[in-house]
Amino acid sequence: MNYQLLLENIYNEVQSIENTGKVADYIPELAKVNPEKFGISLVDSTGNIFEVGDTKETFSIQSISKVLTTAIIFAKEGNELWKRVGFEPSGNAFNSLIQLEYEKGIPRNPFLNAGSLVIADLMLDHFDDPKKYFLNFVRTLAENPTIQSNESVAQSEMESGFRNAALVNFIKSFKNIKNAPEDVLDFYYFQCAIEMTTTDLAKCFRVFANQGLIPNTDDLFLTKSQCKRMNALMQMCGFYDQAGEFTFKVGLPGKSGVGGGVVALLPNQYTVTVWSPKLNKKGNSFYGLEVLERLTTETGTSIF
Template sequence: MEYQKIINAIYDEVKELKDEGSIADYIPELAKVNANKFGIALLDNEQNVYKIGDAQENFSIQSISKVISTAIIFSKIGNELWKRVGFEPSGNSFNSLVQLEYENGIPRNPFINAGALVIADLMLEHFENPKEYFLNFVRELSNNDSIQYNENVAQSEKENGYRNTALVNFIKSFDNIKNEPNDVLDFYFHQCSIEMNCIDLAKLFQVFANNGVISKEKTIFLTTSQCKRMNALMQMCGFYDQAGEFTFKVGLPGKSGVGGGVVAIFPNNYTVAVWSPKLNKKGNSYYGLETLERLTTITEASIF
């Protein structure tokens, strides 16, 4: 497959679209990003990297990080995880409080904010220094020791995170948060602030395209069954209340973040990451989704 030729053509075509999205200005630090940035990186199963545009410029991966923290806890405690958080699509916006009241403080899935806060609580339970562990693990999977938290972004999210503060306290009222809410929020805001580029992100997610095996070390991070379930979660819940449309148009497991990043996995074939900061009304990168739809259409290959 001539991936470089394919992503070059897609890049040129998508750049001609009128992008009516808007940047995530409710986090002031993210509002400072150049809205016209656009990069694509694809990593195949032979470790070849194909890239174009701003694929080597760092950005805040935001909610994409939720997949990694969820996978860490899943690898640690197995199916006990599902007693604290569900695995169903939410059908509501990523920061909704509505379902928690009806479902007794058990978030619908780990990728909405409520679910990610429960995962953050579990990170605090199982690791002495969860922020250090998480960062080192991300560096290991991405093979890049220079990856860092962006403290300015983390602080910006803290100063404006009223809804997340409400969520974590509401969940604690149901006894589904065990640690101090401020400690849970601190990990969560740092997790979301982590910065990397499209190439790093494609490498980070290769473990999910490789049946749970970390390619560089040939070590098993997730069992085949666990990896299948993580990919299923991304398929059903990775794009919030646009997950159905993403499945319909793209047909790959994936995850988005309000920093404009999108990553998708074609098991045993490739991982692909796109960055374009302008978001559609559902909070997903407009160019990112357009890019991935074209990729699976042109290659005539998806998981379906």
């Protein structure tokens, strides 16, 4: 498969489409990002890297970080985790409070804001310095020791995050948050403000395409069973209330973030990241979904 030529063709084809999306301006720092940025990186099973467009610039991974923190806690707690958070698609917006009332403070899945706040609470329980641990973890996966969390983005999210503050306090009223809400929010915004390039992010997710084994090491991060379940979560819940459409059109496990990043993977074959900051009405990168639909169509590959 000539991935380089394929990516270049898809890049040019998608770039000719009018992008009707909008940058996530409800987070003031994200509103400052150049909306025309567009890059694609693909890493195959042997570590070969294929890139086109703006692949050298870092961007805020936002909710894509939720996959990584969930995997860390799943590796620590095993199936005990699912007593604190569910694993079902939501059908509601990623920052919705509606279901929490009916489900007594147990978030529907860990990729909703509510679910990720519970995971953040567990990160505080398991690690003396969860920020340091998480940063070192993503640096290891991406093979890039320079990755950082953007303090300005985290602060901007804290100052505008009234709904997240409501969520964490509401969950705590059901006793499903153990730590101080302000500490949970502080870590949550730190993780969302992690910045990577498209290639960094594609490398990060190789562990999920590699049956839980961290590439280029002998370290088994997740069992095969746990890795399968993480991929299932991404398939069902990785694109908020557009997850069904993404499965229908693309057919890969993946995750999006409101920073404009989208990452997806085909087990044992490749991981792919697209960055384009303009989002559709569901909060997913407009160009990102266009690229991934074409990638799986033109290669004839998906998990189905």
